[in-house]
Amino acid sequence: MAASPFSYQKFVSFALEEAQRSMDLIPLPLQQCNCKKAVDGKTELRMLSFRTPKIRLLRSLTIDGGESMQVLDFGIFPEPEFDLPIFCANFFTASGMNIVVLDLNPLHDVINESVYREKYYSSLMPLGQKYAELLPWGEKITSESVRFFSPIVVWSKFTSSQCKHDVLYAAFMDYFKAWLELMDKASAENDASMITYNREAQHKYLTWRAEKDPGFPLLSRLVGESHAKDIVRKFLFNGVDALGSKSFLDYFPEYQQEDGTINKKRSVIGKSFQTRPWNAKGEFIGNDLR
Numbered sequence: 001m002a003a004s005p006f007s008y009q010k011f012v013s014f015a016l017e018e019a020q021r022s023m024d025l026i027p028l029p030l031q032q033c034n035c036k037k038a039v040d041g042k043t044e045l046r047m048l049s050f051r052t053p054k055i056r057l058l059r060s061l062t063i064d065g066g067e068s069m070q071v072l073d074f075g076i077f078p079e080p081e082f083d084l085p086i087f088c089a090n091f092f093t094a095s096g097m098n099i100v101v102l103d104l105n106p107l108h109d110v111i112n113e114s115v116y117r118e119k120y121y122s123s124l125m126p127l128g129q130k131y132a133e134l135l136p137w138g139e140k141i142t143s144e145s146v147r148f149f150s151p152i153v154v155w156s157k158f159t160s161s162q163c164k165h166d167v168l169y170a171a172f173m174d175y176f177k178a179w180l181e182l183m184d185k186a187s188a189e190n191d192a193s194m195i196t197y198n199r200e201a202q203h204k205y206l207t208w209r210a211e212k213d214p215g216f217p218l219l220s221r222l223v224g225e226s227h228a229k230d231i232v233r234k235f236l237f238n239g240v241d242a243l244g245s246k247s248f249l250d251y252f253p254e255y256q257q258e259d260g261t262i263n264k265k266r267s268v269i270g271k272s273f274q275t276r277p278w279n280a281k282g283e284f285i286g287n288d289l290r
C-alpha cells in the first residue's frame with residue numbers, strides 16, 4: 001500500500017475531539033457546504049464552523065491538493081466579553097516546503113501592555129521556548145505581522161520530513177490544549193467599556209487579516225476571486241462586517257495611497273526581525289516596530 005500523503009485533517013479531528021470533551025460545539029451555518037472542489041477539479045477545500053457560549057467563532061479550513069499542496073487555517077475567536085487570545089494555526093505546505101504560523105495571537109498589545117502579556121503568556125513561556133527550539137524562527141518577517149504575534153509564536157519555514165510534521169502536530173496539540181485551558185478559566189467581563197475595548201481589538205484584527213491574508217491569491221486561483229472573497233470575509237474572518245464599522249484605512253492609515261485606495265503591499269514598513277524578538281520572559285527585544 002502506498003504511504004498516505006501528509007494531510008492536516010488529523011489536526012482538525014484532534015482539535016474538535018479535544019474541544020468537545022469540555023464543551024458543546026454548536027455548528028454554525030456559515031459555509032454553503034462543508035466541502036468544495038477547486039476549479040482544477042482535484043483540490044478539495046473543507047470548511048467547518050462552530051460556536052459555544054464563550055466562543056463567537058471556531059472555524060477550520062483545510063485544503064487538500066494531494067502531494068502538491070496541503071493547507072490548514074484554524075482559528076478561534078472568543079466572544080467580546082473575553083479578552084482571551086485568538087487561536088491561530090496557519091500551515092501552508094507545498095512542494096516539500098512549509099510556512100508555519102502557530103500562536104495564541106494576543107487580543108491586546110503585548111509589547112507595551114505588560115499586564116495583559118503577563119496575564120496570558122508568563123505561564124506559557126516554557127511551552128513557547130520548547131517549540132522555538134524545535135521549530136526555529138523562519139525567515140525575516142514584517143513588522144506588521146509581528147505586531148499581531150505573541151511572545152510564544154511559532155514562526156517557521158522548513159522542508160518536509162516525518163519528524164518535522166510530528167513536531168508540528170505536537171506543537172498544535174499543545175497550543176490548542178493551552179488555549180482551551182485559558183478559555184476554561186476565563187470569566188466574562190461585565191464592564192461595558194471593557195467589552196467594547198475587546199470587540200474593537202478583535203475587529204481590528206479581523207480587518208487586518210481579511211485584507212492582507214497571504215493565502216488570498218492562492219485561494220483566488222483555486223475557487224475564483226469572488227468565492228475567495230466570500231471565504232475570507234464571511235467564513236475565515238467572519239465578524240469583519242459585523243463587529244465594528246471602522247474601515248481598514250481607519251485602523252491602518254499608513255496604507256492609504258494618494259488616490260485614497262489601499263496599498264496592496266502586505267507591508268509598508270518592510271521585513272525585519274531575522275531572529276525572535278522576544279526574550280525568555282516574553283519581553284519584546286526587537287527595535288522599534290516602525
Ligand code: BLA
Pocket residue numbers: 061063071072073088090091092099101105140141142144145146148149209214215216218219266
Ligand atoms: C506566507 N503566511 C505567509 C507568511 C506569513 C503568513 C507570515 C510569510 C510571508 C509574510 O511575511 O507575509 C501568515 N501572517 C500570517 C498569519 C498572520 C500574519 C497567520 O500576519 C497573522 C496575523 N496561508 C494560509 C492559507 C493559505 C496560505 C489559508 O493561511 C492558502 C490558501 C498561503 N501563506 C500562503 C502562501 C504563502 C504564505 C502561499 C507564501 C507566499 C507569500 O509570502 O506571499
